[in-house]
Amino acid sequence: MGHSHNHGHDHGHTHTHNANKKALLLAFLLTTGFMLAEAVGGYLTNSLALLSDAGHMLSDAVSLGLSLLAFKIGEKRPTSEKTYGYKRIEILAALFNGIALVIISIYILIEAIRRFQEPVEVAGVGMLSIAIVGLLINIGAAFILMRGDTSENLNLRSAFLHVLGDLLGSVGAIVAALLILFFGWEVADPIASILVSILVIVSGWRVIKDTLHILMEGKPRNVNLEAIRNSLATIPSVRNVHDLHVWAVTSDFPTLTCHITVEPGTNTQRVLGEATKRIREQFHIEHVTIQIEDTEHCHNEDHCHT
Numbered sequence: 001m002g003h004s005h006n007h008g009h010d011h012g013h014t015h016t017h018n019a020n021k022k023a024l025l026l027a028f029l030l031t032t033g034f035m036l037a038e039a040v041g042g043y044l045t046n047s048l049a050l051l052s053d054a055g056h057m058l059s060d061a062v063s064l065g066l067s068l069l070a071f072k073i074g075e076k077r078p079t080s081e082k083t084y085g086y087k088r089i090e091i092l093a094a095l096f097n098g099i100a101l102v103i104i105s106i107y108i109l110i111e112a113i114r115r116f117q118e119p120v121e122v123a124g125v126g127m128l129s130i131a132i133v134g135l136l137i138n139i140g141a142a143f144i145l146m147r148g149d150t151s152e153n154l155n156l157r158s159a160f161l162h163v164l165g166d167l168l169g170s171v172g173a174i175v176a177a178l179l180i181l182f183f184g185w186e187v188a189d190p191i192a193s194i195l196v197s198i199l200v201i202v203s204g205w206r207v208i209k210d211t212l213h214i215l216m217e218g219k220p221r222n223v224n225l226e227a228i229r230n231s232l233a234t235i236p237s238v239r240n241v242h243d244l245h246v247w248a249v250t251s252d253f254p255t256l257t258c259h260i261t262v263e264p265g266t267n268t269q270r271v272l273g274e275a276t277k278r279i280r281e282q283f284h285i286e287h288v289t290i291q292i293e294d295t296e297h298c299h300n301e302d303h304c305h306t
Contacts, residue, residue, distance in 0.1 A: 020156050021071050023148035027141040027163060028064040034137040035061050041130035045123035048108075048115055048193050050130055050173050057134075058104075060141075060162040063097040067159045074250070087250040088215075090154070094251075095211040097158040101165065101204030105197040112190035112197070122189050124181040131173035138167035154214070154251035158207045165200035172196045210251075217247040220254050228283055232258070235274050237266040246285065255287040261294070268292040 035057035042050030070093035078085040145160045172192035179188035219225060223246050232241045240261040248254050256279060262271055272290055279288050 020148040023144050024064055024068045026144045030137055030141045031057055032061040038134055045126040046120050047122045047127040048189050050127055057166050063162050064159050066093045084249050090250045091211050091214050094154045094158040098204045098207030102201050105200045108193050108197045112193040115190040119186050122180055124177050128177035131170050135170035138170050161203045169196045214248050219246050220248050231278050232275055237263045254285045256285045257289040259291045264294050
């Protein structure tokens with residue numbers, strides 16, 4: 001019987017982590033600065049579209065700050081109590097961000113419906129000016145975050161979706177301001193708020209779903225369990241692969257464990273080495289734990305042929 005426990009984090013992972021942190025910090029500073037200006041502007045111009053955008057930007061500032069804090073805490077070393085360290089805090093931050101997106105958007109939706117019943121006069125020129133500046137700020141923040149790993153890292157992706165929601169909010173506010181200025185359509189303000197809120201709710205729900213999948217130890221979506229099982233089964237002397245589990249500690253930290261049954265007299269170290277190599281090279285999973293069992297020591301036949 002043999003055991004293998006291998007894990008590694010290359011320089012590329014560290015480089016990506018640092019790039020993610022730097023992107024978050026710059027986006028946080030940009031967003032927080034303008035959020036204050038937009039909240040005041042929305043209040044002065046009576047624009048719900050601007051206030052909804054400022055509300056999203058407030059949630060952005062909080063979520064970006066939380067994401068940044070999560071990255072920082074996630075760097076702490078593992079302890080005897082927390083053997084994986086604090087990496088999963090990134091997923092908790094992403095979950096909080098997703099919930100915040102949905103709650104703020106629902107509030108804006110309710111407020112917009114009220115405005116249909118009781119229309120409010122909106123200062124179109126002021127609204128347009130602030131919305132244009134907001135759009136430029138959001139484009140800058142989105143561009144900065146895109147330089148990080150928004151496709152793989154859930155924490156960064158949730159922050160990016162916040163900013164994207166704000167970018168849409170700014171576009172909506174600009175269109176509404178133009179309709180108010182040229183056609184006097186005050187109703188354009190709440191309509192823009194509703195459309196943006198619905199889009200943001202959809203994005204927020206996706207983040208919540210993805211984070212819950214990780215917290216429930218779900219299989220990473222890009223991992224094919226059958227392909228892993230088939231690859232390991234073709235190693236010479238391997239009789240069976242069972243108890244195969246793949247989950248993620250955080251979005252960019254997949255983990256694998258499995259049992260491999262081999263023929264009696266097999267060089268278990270050779271099988272361990274080949275199995276670990278295949279999992280790393282073919283499936284890009286670095287954190288691997290494998291237990292080797294030979295058919296003589298496998299007392300539970302049903303278990304060994306699962």
